[in-house]
Amino acid sequence: MLSTPQTIRLAEKSDLPLLNAALAALSAELDDPHPATPEFLEQAGFGPLPAFYALIAQSRPDVLDGAIMFSPVTSTSMASTGSFVSDLWVAESTRGSGLGRRLLAAAADWSAAKWGAGYIKLAVYDQSVKSRQFYDRLGFVPKDSETTMFLDKSGFETLKGCK
Ligand SMILES: CC(C)(COP(=O)(O)OP(=O)(O)OC[C@H]1O[C@@H](n2cnc3c(N)ncnc32)[C@H](O)[C@@H]1OP(=O)(O)O)[C@@H](O)C(=O)NCCC(=O)NCCS
Numbered sequence: 001m002l003s004t005p006q007t008i009r010l011a012e013k014s015d016l017p018l019l020n021a022a023l024a025a026l027s028a029e030l031d032d033p034h035p036a037t038p039e040f041l042e043q044a045g046f047g048p049l050p051a052f053y054a055l056i057a058q059s060r061p062d063v064l065d066g067a068i069m070f071s072p073v074t075s076t077s078m079a080s081t082g083s084f085v086s087d088l089w090v091a092e093s094t095r096g097s098g099l100g101r102r103l104l105a106a107a108a109d110w111s112a113a114k115w116g117a118g119y120i121k122l123a124v125y126d127q128s129v130k131s132r133q134f135y136d137r138l139g140f141v142p143k144d145s146e147t148t149m150f151l152d153k154s155g156f157e158t159l160k161g162c163k
Helices: 013-030 038-045 098-117 129-137 152-160
Strands: 008-010 055-058 066-075 082-089 121-122
Touching: 008 098, 013 038, 013 055, 013 066, 013 082, 038 055, 055 098, 066 098, 082 152, 098 121
Parallel strands: 082 121
Antiparallel strands: 008 055, 055 066, 066 082
8 A cells, every 4th residue: 555655844843842852763773872952952943043954754743754954064166055964864664665865855955945055965974884875875975085073062162262
């Protein structure tokens, strides 16, 4: 029997508890800590200058089938704005049905319409072999000449004072 594809829509403030639960499930799967709360998500994504946008897929009231979070990014070497996908998660029971691709496509459409995005950038953990295969399948390629660098909160605070 063919099931109806889930509608994908922009997350609203009232969706944040469910969105945070989905992101917590993703963190658990990746063995990451998850200090984020719905309050943090509201502060980060629903202020005057949102630091992220989220699209969600939901077919039942109390749970999400999938979610994607993304933010604007810019490349001068491509002279293009893009979308940085920080989180992508599909519920285990829904995997393999095309929802991950649909969420990425929806984020591409949305960011192209809102800020003219023309590419996607994201990071995938070395141990996330299946996710890497998924991205490979969709045409993503690694940038071998590039290393992801990270300045943590304490380093960031120290740097801020170094004007
Ligand atoms: C990665 C993830 C988002 C993929 O979502 P999904 O809904 O299962 O993937 P889709 O059904 O949309 O698959 C899209 C295509 O990728 C392929 N694909 C998906 N997983 C694959 C795998 N492990 N190996 C090879 N191909 C794969 C599918 O076959 C499909 O290709 P096709 O249409 O030609 O058959 C999902 O598995 C997930 O949430 N994983 C756990 C969380 C995670 O690791 N997120 C990413 C963090 S970087």
